[in-house]
Amino acid sequence: MIQICFFFTYFLPSLSTMETWFLILISLPISVLVALFVFNPFSKKLSQNLPPGPPTIPIIGNFLLILKTFSELESILRNLHKKYGPVVTLKIGSKPAIFIANRSVAHQALIQNSSIFADRPPALPTDKIISRNQHNISSAFYGPNWRVLRRNLTSEILNPTRVKSYSHARKWVLEILIERLKSRSKSGVVCVVDHFRYAMFCLLALMCFGDKLEEEQIKEIERAQRNLLLSFSRFQILNFWPSVGKILLRKRWEELYRLIQDKENVLIPLIRARNKMKQEKTNTESEPEQTQIHSYVDTLLDLELPEEKRKLEESELVALCSEFLDGGTDTTSTALQWIFANLVKNPKIQEKLYMEMKLNLSAKYSNQDAIKEEDLQKLPYLKAVVLEGLRRHPPGHFVLPHAVTEDTVLNGCLVPKNGVVNVMVAEMGWDPEVWEDPMAFKPERFLRSNGEEIEFDITGSKEIKMMPFGVGRRICPGWNLAMLHLEYFVGNLVWNFEWSRLDGEDVDLSEKEEFTVVMEKPLQAHLSPRI
Template sequence: MLHPSKIKSFSEIRNWVLETLINRLKSASESEHSVTVVFHFHYAMFCLLLVFMCFGERVKDEILSDILRVQRNRLLSISRFNILNFWPRVTRIFLRKRWEEFLKLRKDQEDVLLPLIRARKQVKESGLNNVKSVVSYVDTLLELELPEEKRKLSEDEMVTLCSEFLNAGADTTSTALQWIMANLVKYPDVQRRIVEEIRDVMGEDSNGEKKEVKEEDLHKFPYLKCVILEGLRRHPPGHFVLPHAVTEDVVLNGYLVPKNGTVNFMVAQMGWDPHVWGEDPMEFKPERFLNDETFDITGTKEIKMMPFGAGRRICPGYNLALLHLEYFVANLVWNFDWKVPDGGHVDLSEKQEFTMVMKNPLQVHICPRI
C-alpha cells in the first residue's frame, strides 16, 4: 500500500478530497467570521481520504459518521483500557465493568467495519471489480496468507488492522496539518513566502483563476518543504515513538540498558534541543532547514529529530504523510488567505489525546486569495 506506485494511484482521490475540503472551507467562511478548521481537516483526512484508501470506495455520509464515531471512541479510550493488558484473569473479575465497556466498543467497531470488508471481498470474488479501480488496503489483507499457519487472516484480525490503518494515517496527519496552519496564521510572513514561491512557479490561468498545485510540482517548492519539516520539528504529533526494548545488556555512553529494558525516545525534546537547533529552538523558523543541505528526515546520516522514528522501525507511511502535508498546505494557502479573527489570537498550548493536539483548536478568518 505504501509503495510509490500505489501511493500515486490515489492521486485522483487526493484531488477530490482537496476540492471537497476547499468547498467546505469556502462555505464555512461565507457563513462564519471565525472557522474552527480542525473538524474540516479531520473530515478530509479521515472520512474521505483514509476511508477510501482502506476500503477502495466512496461511502455514504451516514457510514462515514459511523466509522468516525467508533474509531474516535476507541482511540480516546486506549489509555483507559491499558490496564486490561495485565493479569486479564484478575481484571475480568475486579474490573468487570471496564471489560464490558471495552467489549462493547469492540462490538460497535465490528458492526461498522465488517460490512465494508465483506462488501469488498464480495466484489473481488465476483470479478466485478472495475479495471481502473485502485488496490485498497482491504484488498491486500484479503490476499495475505500467514505462511507459518498456512491460513488467511480472520475477519477479527482484518477489523483490527483496518482500525490501525485508519487511526495511524489520519489522526497524526490532521493534527500535524492543524499545527502547521496555526503557525502560518501566527507568522503571516511565512505564509506570504509560500504564496510567493508558488506564484513564481505556477503563475495563474489567463482568466485569473488559481491553478491547483499538483503533486508532481511539489518538488519545485523548497521553502514549502522547510515549513513542513519545521512544523514536524516544533510540533511532532507524537512526543514519544512506540516503546522499544533491547535483547541483551547494552552500555551506552556509560549507562547500562539492561536486557529486556524498555526504551522510550523523547521525540519532542530531541527536536527542541538547543545544542542541535541553536538558542531559539522553540521559535518557528523554516529557514533553519534551507541552510541544512545534509538534513535527512529518516536519520540515515545523523538524527537531529525523528517525528517518524528512525532506522528499521521508522514509520512506514512517512512518505505518504509528507506528501499529504505538502499537497494540502500548498493548496490551502494558494486558495485562501489565512488570518487571525478580529479580537482573536493563535494559542499554541498543547494537550494529550491520541496525539499531542492544540488545547484550543485553531480558529481562523479565511477568504479567497486574490
C-alpha cells in the same frame, strides 16, 4: 512506606469509588511482598548496572506511574534527565523502562544496533485485545509475521507507482475540504481541525476500502475509530492485575469490549463487501486495470501469516484496517492543525509561502486550480514549512516502545534482554545544541541563504536531528506518503485561502494529549478566499 502514603493522597481523589477500593485491595498483599523485593540481592545487582533513575519501591512504584499519560510522564522525565543524564530508568511494569532523550544515544540504539532494538514488548492486556494479539504492523513482534505485514503495505500500497495512482483521490478530497472551508468561512470563524480530520478519513477510507464512501459512512468510521482512540486513558487501570480487575472493574472492561465491537460493526461490512466484489471479479471478466482502485483490504485478503501458515482472521483484518486509518488520519490532521496555527500566528511566514507559489506557479495556475503534486518540488519553502511544523510540533512525543532482544551496553550502562526502551521524540527536535532558538517557528532553518532547499534526512540514518516518524527498522512505513499529504494540502489551502487570527486574539499553542499531542484549544481562524 512514604511512597505508599504519597500514592493514596496523590491518586485516590481522581479515581472512582470502585477504582479506589480496587487499588486499596490489591495494595495490601503487595505491601507484604515489598520487603522481599527491597532486600533481594539479585534485584539490587541488576539495578546497579542499569541506567540511573529515581529510587522506587518495586510494584508500589508502578502504581505511581502506570496511570499517568505520556504527556504527564514527559514533564517528570525532563526533570529526571536533568538530574540523571540522557538515559533514565523507571520501574514501570515487570521490566525496567529506559527512556532516551539524547539524539546520539538514540542513533546508537535505533540505527547502529537496529536489529537488537527492533522488537516490541508484549502488549498490555487492553492493547493485546485491541491489536488482536499484536497482529498489526506497529505492535507485532520483530519476525516473519511483521516482515510480511510491513512488506505488503510498503510494496502494494506505498510504492511510488501506487501512491501516484491515488492522485485523483487526493484531488477529490481536496475539493471536498475546500468546499467545506468556503461554506464555513461565510460565518466568519472556522474551527479547522474537524474538517481536516474528515478529509483525511475520506482519503484513507478510499485507499483502505477502494470506494468513495458516503458522508454518513465516513462519519460512522470516524466516530467508531475516535471513540476508542480517545478512551485509551480510561482503560489504563485495567492493565494492572487484570484477573482481579475483570471482577472489580467489570463495567470498565465491558465498556472496552463494547467500543471494540462497535468498531468491528462498522468496518467488517466494508471488508466483506470488498471481499465479495473481489470474488465476483474472479468469476467474470476483469475490468480494465485503470478503472480499478487498488485498496489496502485487497492486499490483505489473500495474505498468509508465515509463522502460523494461515490467512488473516476477520478481526485481524479489522485491526490492520484500523491501524491504517488511524495512522493516516489523526497524525496528519494533527500536523496540519499545528502548521496552520503557526501560519496564522506568523502572517509574514504565510505571505512568504504564498508569494513563493505565486512566483513559481502563477503562469501555470489560476487561483481556482489545484496545485498538482508534480509541482510541489518547485516549492522549497513549502517543504521547509512542513518540516518545521513536524520539528516543533511532532504529533507523537514518544516512539512506540522498543524491546531489546539481547543484553547490550548503551551509554556505558546495561540494557537487559527484554528491557523496554522509549525515545523522547520531541526532545530530539528541540535540542538547543542542534537547533538555534528551538521553540521558535522558523522554516528558514531548512533552507540555504539563497533560498535553496537543504538536503535533510528525516529518516535519521546518518544523524538524528528530529524524528517525527521514528527511525531505524521500525520507522513509520508511511512517512513518505505523510510528507506528500502535508505538502499537498498545506500548499493548496494557502493557495486558496488567506488565513488570519480572530480579532483581538492570539493563537494559543498550549498542548494536550489525545491519541496524538494536539492543540489544547483547537485552532479557529478567519479564512478569506484569494479569488
